[in-house]
Each structure stands twice: as structure tokens, then as C-alpha cells.
Amino acid sequence: KSDNDSDEDKKPVKKVPHWKGGLLTSMHDSDAQVYTDDDVIIIKDKYPKATYHFLVMPKENIPNLKSLKKENVELLQHMHEKGKEMAEKADPDLQFRLGYHAVPSMSHLHLHVISQDFDSPCLKNKKHWNSFTTEYFIESEEIIEELKKNGKVVKDVNHSQELLKKPLSDSLCCIQIGTYSTWNMQIGT
DNA sequence: GTTCTAGAAC
DNA sequence: GTTCTAGAAC
Numbered sequence: 001k002s003d004n005d006s007d008e009d010k011k012p013v014k015k016v017p018h019w020k021g022g023l024l025t026s027m028h029d030s031d032a033q034v035y036t037d038d039d040v041i042i043i044k045d046k047y048p049k050a051t052y053h054f055l056v057m058p059k060e061n062i063p064n065l066k067s068l069k070k071e072n073v074e075l076l077q078h079m080h081e082k083g084k085e086m087a088e089k090a091d092p093d094l095q096f097r098l099g100y101h102a103v104p105s106m107s108h109l110h111l112h113v114i115s116q117d118f119d120s121p122c123l124k125n126k127k128h129w130n131s132f133t134t135e136y137f138i139e140s141e142e143i144i145e146e147l148k149k150n151g152k153v154v155k156d157v158n159h160s161q162e163l164l165k166k167p168l169s170d171s172l173c174c175i176q177i178g179t180y181s182t183w184n185m186q187i188g189t
Numbered sequence: 190g191t192t193c194t195a196g197a198a199c
Numbered sequence: 200g201t202t203c204t205a206g207a208a209c
Contacts, residue, residue: 016208019190047190105190124191125203192208199202 022046023108027057035086040079042086042113047122049114049132052090056083056111063107065100065143070151073144076111080140083113091115098140101131102160111140127164136163 026032026043034054035042045053056079062068068076080098087096095116104110114132123129130136138155146153 022190122191194207195205197202197204199200 020105020107023055023057023106023110026055027108035082037082039075040082042082045112045114048120049123049128050116050118050120052087052094052096052113052115053120054083054086054090054113056080056086056113057108062109064104064109065102065153065155067109068143068147068153070147073147076140076144076147079111080144083111083140087113087115097132097137099137100140100143102136102138102155102163103157112137126168129168130164130166134163134166136160 026046027041029043032043032046033041034044039060040056040058042054042056045055058075058079060075062072083098084096087094087098096113097116098111098113100109100111112132118129118132143153
């Protein structure tokens, strides 16, 4: 077994592990799966940022929001429905939000279904917090509406990434911050 | 996406 | 001294 087919996967430099594709691995991990049907798979987030944190993913390979086409509207609605059902099933008393990150790190379209207690040791820094409490978190309904109206979804990436650096001065933050066990970042007000 | 860490900031 | 930030990870 010597080196013959080393064109693609044996470059000496700049070979970063494929963590971006980690979701595809999780998709087929039966331990992570909590629901499947013909069109979608729901898994538990590997690093949940709240008590309940699910990811709803289409089986169809859609890389990101930019790849969405008008004919995907029904699929998104289906994802939203199943996400809502999963939230209800998990805990009907908790509040949930369903939405997408403006600039997700992981490849493969995924809808976040996350309880609003944000009580988790995996919620460790400002970026984590802001990605679920600022406009960086885009409501599922908003995406669906925009896709219906324009046939595509466009977001200003630069602006979105700035959102993650905002100070922690949102009122919601001040209320919620008391629930953290491991996160003691200082807040703005 | 996480982990680790050097250097800045406090 | 500790905390925070930004960048590399083969």
C-alpha cells in the first residue's frame, strides 16, 4: 500500500480537517438522531447551547441559505413543522425559537430548534450568546417569507459577523445571564 | 464547529 | 495576578 493516488488527499500544506462536514456524519449517527422521515432528519446538537437544542436537516443536500430556491419553500415549511413538534415533545412549558444562523460554520443546511433557557455548559462565550440572541439568528418564518417573495435568500455576511462581536448589553442577556453555571462574562450594563 | 494558547487588556 | 481576544489547528 504505497503512495500512488495521492493527488487529492495528500497535499503537504493547508489540509484542514473536514470539520465543516461534521453534520453529515452526525446525520447518520443513530445515537444523535431523534426523528427521521422521507425528507428530514432531526439530531441533537453535539454541543447544545441550551437544555434542548436540535438541528433539523433536509436529507437533500442543500449546503446553505444561499443555495435555496423557490421550490424549497415546502421543504422549509416541513422542517419548521417537524422542528416545532420536536420542541413541543421535548418540553411544552419551555419557550423555543426556530431559526438559521446568518453565517453558519458547518456545511449542510440546518434549522436550529433551541429552548430559550440557554442553560448549558457548552454556551461559553460572547459569540455563542450573540449567535442566538441577535439578528444573526434569523427566524425560520423570515427565511420562508423571503424565499417566497424573492425566490432566494440574501444576507450581508460582513454585517452578520459584526453582530457576533456586539457587547452583551441586550435586556434579554441581563435577565438570562443568571442561569449560567460556567459563563461569567461581564455584561455591558 | 471546538480546543489551545500567546499576547493584549484589565 | 486574571480575563479577554484573535488566530492556528498537518
